[in-house]
Amino acid sequence: MSKVPSHARVVIVGGGVAGCSVAYHLTKLGWTDVVLLERKRLTSGTTWHAAGLIAQLRATKNMTRLAKYSQELYGNLEAETGVATGFRRCGSITMALTEHRAEEIRRQASMARSFGVEVEEIDAAEVNRRYPHVNTEGMTAAVWLPLDGQGDPANIALAMAKGARMGGATVLEGVKVTGVDTEGGKVNGVDWEMDGDSGTIRAEMIVNCAGMWARDFGQLAGVNVPLQACEHFYIVTENIPDLAQLPVLRVPDECAYYKEDAGKMLLGAFEPVSKPWGPIPEDFEFDQLPEDFDHFEPILENACERMPMLAEAGIHTFFNGPESFTPDDAYHMGPAPEVDGYWVCAGFNSIGIQSAGGAGWALAEWMEHGIPPFDVGEVDIRRMQPFQRNRRYLRERASETLGLLYADHYPYRQKATARGVRRSPLHEHLKAQGAVFGELAGWERANWFANEGQAREYVYDWKGQNWFENQAQEHRAVREAVGMYDMSSFGKIRVDGPDAEAFLDRIAGGDMAVPVGKIVYTQFLNARGGIEADVTITRMAHDSYLIVTPAATLIRDMAWLKMHRRDEMVVISDVTAAEAVIAVMGPNSRALLQSVSPHDWSNEAFPFGTAQEIEIGLGTARAHRVTYVGELGWEIYVSADQAAHVFETLHAAGADHGLRLCGMHMMDSARIEKAFRHFGHDITGEDHVVEAGLGFAVAKTKSHFIGADAVAKKREEGLQMRLVQFKLTDPEPMLFHAEPIIRDGEVVSYITSGNYGHTLGGAIGMGYVPCPGETPAEMLASTYEIEVAGTRVRAEASTRPMYDPKSERARA
Template sequence: MNAKPVPSKARAVIIGGGVAGCSVAYHLAKLGWKDVVLLERKQLTSGTTWHAAGLIAQLRATKNMTRLAKYSQELYGELEAETGVATGFRRCGSITVALTDERREEIYRQASMARAFGVEIEEISAADVKVRYPHLNTDDVTGAVYLAKDGQGDPGNIAHALAKGARMNGAQVIEGVKVTAIHQADGRVTGVSWKRDGIDDEGMIDADYVVNCGGMWAHEVGRMAGVSVPLQACEHFYIVTEAIEGLTQLPVLRVPDECAYYKEDAGKILLGAFEPVSKPWAVKGIPEDFCFDQLPEDFDHFEPILEKAVSRFPALAEAGIHTFFNGPESFTPDDAYHLGEAPELQNFFVCAGFNSVGIQSSGGAGMALAHWMEHGYPPFDLSDVDIRRMQPFMKNKTYLEARVTETLGLLYADHFPFRQMATARGVRRTPFHEHLKAKGAVFGEVAGWERANWFADDGEKREYDYSWKRQNWFANARREHEAVRTNVGMYDMSSFGKIRVEGRDAEAFLNRICGNDVSVAVGKIVYTQFLNERGGIEADVTVTRLSETAYIVVTPAATVPRELSWMRRHIGDFAVAIVDVTANEGVLAVMGPNARTLLEKVSPHDWSNANHPFGTAHEIELGMGLARAHRVTYVGELGWELYMTSDMCAHAFEVLSEAGSDMGLKLCGMHMMDSLRIEKAFRHFGHDITEEDHVLEAGLGFAVKLNKEAFIGREAVLRKKEAGLSSRMVQFKLREPEPLLYHNEPIVRDGEIVSYVTSANYGHTLGGAIGMGYVPCEGESAEDVLGSNYEIEIAGVRVAAEASLRPMYDPKSERVKA
């Protein structure tokens, strides 16, 4: 074991010597961070990296995840020449085959998406598959895609090459040293304690930054720092055959409908599985001496995969099994890895939980994290993997054990739109949950919240039938949509985040972090964004003034930890308290042209425009209780959001339901809300607007008050205003009523792919699928942008689309203010 001395000070300490830790060390050293120390408890790669399959693909589910994967591949292609360590990297290509029509639709949609992201891809036939993979049974193949530049590599050697590159640039890599404690002061990490493996030698390192690259140990490393890192190890299986005669270099092959992947290596085949129900491992803790260990064989668990594989690849029937391997890999609650600065502790970063895609992801993840540490922000929007997306309860081990039985298999499951998790459900329920359930609600889950997505009719089964076409709830959601457009609907918004900001400096603090002006009268509601120094959007919220010293900030359900982190990081010397009060109040939205009529039946409040105009909130009597009525909308109709304390929610629901029974009041779900907001071109945070999207290019300049000084992002807004827009957010409607849009479909302008759809849904009022997306427009006017011909590509087919810079539905918002 290396007895290299451990320094007493470092700029950054990296915990964990797998491929992720080595990549972070490499990229920090490349940026000139000389005093970087990587500590590995045993030996480099001894956790998961050493037994990874080494598949290196380019295409991921979103643009920026694809950027990171492409970066990894390009890095590994150059690493051997830089370091002299053979990485085994070769571009052998990859094939994904579909065995059903639904899977063919999925992979062809992915092919369209790949073109929008600049990835070289080709749709191929079953006959083409047979040419490239002659050993394969292709009788039932319905379609396939081929990526010529995908590849494979030697995982252990890739990690060792990164480690050597880090050392070549001044970093220290020390094996046999375990971190035993993480120190902090005033909300900031200050260093670590360590102990050398097997001998009486321990000490401390004072550090400005600590990076948790602990792999399947990252959960426990996080606990030492008081940081939630939700992940759990699962058993992962593959076999390696004896040499197969005549086997030459082949592309990597994925057959997701059979949960299997194939990799040719030195004349042998590695067959791996992502089975639908996986086996969590070491739930009560990883053995202290774990190092390059295999787990016990479980042939019964793997056998169903192997049986299908023998039919798919008949040569396997004659080939002996050289190795049956079972090793642990870490999985997260949503199948996305964890990256970024922990919201609980400044300068404590996480890079872990790679869900079996660690080799293809770690190169890019290390680059992105090093940029983040160097500059204070990521190189582009990383919300897909930003650890701030995780909710505090998700560190619960019982929850994790239940959830990861599903997430491993989801890698190869059909990625249907609107697919809901099946495991670890029911953790967070709103005060209206049982009332909605009794009325036919079909629930989805966001951030652990059970939310009514749509309502089944009497006698109709209360579950999803997934498809890429119109799903079984399409007509139900249309009726809910039409009720809000033409009459009145009611839906539960309790899961949306509510953050109370209170104190003598509440107004000054919020004016610092908000683009809009919150110096308003009590009861006024302000729509605004939190901007970063680049003019990008960190949050999209409403801010309601409750008193001279108190405000309520309302956010999307999933982003509460992110908003809390942003606000607390900028609190400085402001005298304010910031408290998450989401669970304190339930919220019922009453929306539609007859909303006022319904509310007049249950409350003596004056609901007129004169007394209660748009953008204001009043305390009201509701039935025999009290509520706070906010006149705002995310659906583009007259309406109010009614906030009431949790103890009064059941009463409020019953009063409103009874009053609305003779006027056709319709209970509605989240699918309805999304189809209505897309018609109104309301932006969706995380899709249409992110931290890398400039607020002016997003078309939200009306919510920025430049005459207000000293707010974060003001200079960036002024610069963009002076320089002009380089892209514009455009709303699209397909000219054909049948095709459906979801997101990431290519936007085609005058025959060329120029961008992609950021969010979409079906516009039942407008009569077609509606999408949003940014169109590059450097030096162009609005008229120039609209003067082009547009199409949207769906699974390889281009469909004509109308384009608009104004909302296609009620562009003057006359209905909202009725």
């Protein structure tokens, strides 16, 4: 065995497929001072017993890009390293047994086309031709992806480990990392022990690839990596004579997947209610968990009907092994917000083999360049909230998340477990008025309000769901009278200190040299001009600003600010829980507020884009005149102790003004009519601020902010893409996300976000359209369609908001 070195540029902890991939890709970038430490033997945690399914299609374009990269990598590793990976493109079939599932897989097929993944819907006869052993009774639809594949998980990891060694990395087994040394909030090295020996490796960076140990290992350095090991079951049959190579078959309605494996059949399950497992024994290595045939038996019974030859084949192996699952079924990747130089790549939710090649490449690029190759926000570790490391929370949530892999992936689906952790000061008031809550970043948020006698629950569908008319009523109230909704969950960051203006002027694209009380809508940009945050910044005092950001991005935005702070004298504080925020929006909002406050709410005294201290009811608050729904209105910021009183005051007075309580679903339908962007969907770190149509929010009078050069270059060279708003001419179909955009008969892009426009009378979507050298008029002269579940629907297109394009209503 090689000697443990005393210094390294980076230490990777964990020798599963993720750790091996990170090491391999760092050496491809020329990093030779790379050390990978594995506590036992390579692949001995989860990798060795993975099923090895390698699919291309994921739920978003960039996750699909990473999965496709993994496939291409695995196909070439054997020639490079001499280690056989067993990779072969056998194709895959997904079979639906319900009409709802048929709609889902047809929408997935449409999405695949927009992402450049080859896909075809096939009938039962074609399923039987490709998979002669399957019973297609009850089948409602099926799709065929010819380039999907399978491989040998352990050998894929070992091939990348060998490739890393070939590139100069040190890969050591039997070395346990016992601690992470930090100094001044930065990684300084790791402590290790091996066979009674111990020592320290001084290092600039560490990558936590510890798999199901990643949570506990992260705790050693105060880093939050929420995940939970769960039991995962599959069986392998005895050898079946004359069994030829077959595609992978997924039957999610029966929670099952099938894989031909060297003349045997493997049947795996993602059961609806899983079994969290732990704590992990110290000596765990290539171990199996106890069999639980009773738990697996319902899956097997259905499988014997679906695949009759299973009833005749003996079971060679009943396997139960642990795999790690995260609270939202998305893996963890990127820089930890707590410690500089600490990176994470873990928690792969049973898709580690198909994801790790791409994830290792993207993380290596991120470490090299300080920015990921494209937007990976959905797996960014900084999306996780501190409370989510709670063990009870993780066990309860993990019992659900494994099963959600094969559940119907309905839009707006809400998690059912581990709820109620974070609540607004208005929670009980909203609950008493019929609120139906959803969850985001742990916050319970009123998504819609049930009418009297209506069940307070979601009934999921791919068409208008059971709350569709409730949303419409709330939408009309905001457009025609006045609506009130709770925005307390939105993140609030204070930046205080003598250098606050100079600091934020460098971070944000907008001009921060504004009067006290002025609200600036702006973005934080990266060096490429991509959007890292979409915020409003209010100047509270000469040396104090308040940043308001979406609830889900608070941790990320705090980390961005701290990462880019130089020697400025500023204090950055999360003050989210200190204030509730009550939005009062609609043409009657001024009259309602005037009735409960002596303040002057006129346009002259309280212009748009300003904030003022007010009296309201018996208390005091601060009103911000901004809107995310495109109407006249104010956001009322009130201390948590006075929030209930202000809500009661407004609610009581609202009866005379047509007030209706509203939820987040209304806010989303109203904002998309106004073509307001949604961060994480319409605008991300890879979307240029000018191409997103937000160049107006970037000051032209300064050039020292992050991303300034990229903005100037884009303005000079012209746009390659343009964010366009679409409206379906047929009022029936629904848009959600990733539906293909067809221009003059050709797929050119996809919908980044969608909702129903109750005022405009149809589904509304946003999406980027390639337009090199074109004027808006030339681009809009084309014919546009949106593909919805395989059917093309005509769409109107606009580069200006279809609702109130001049923003006259909000400024009235």
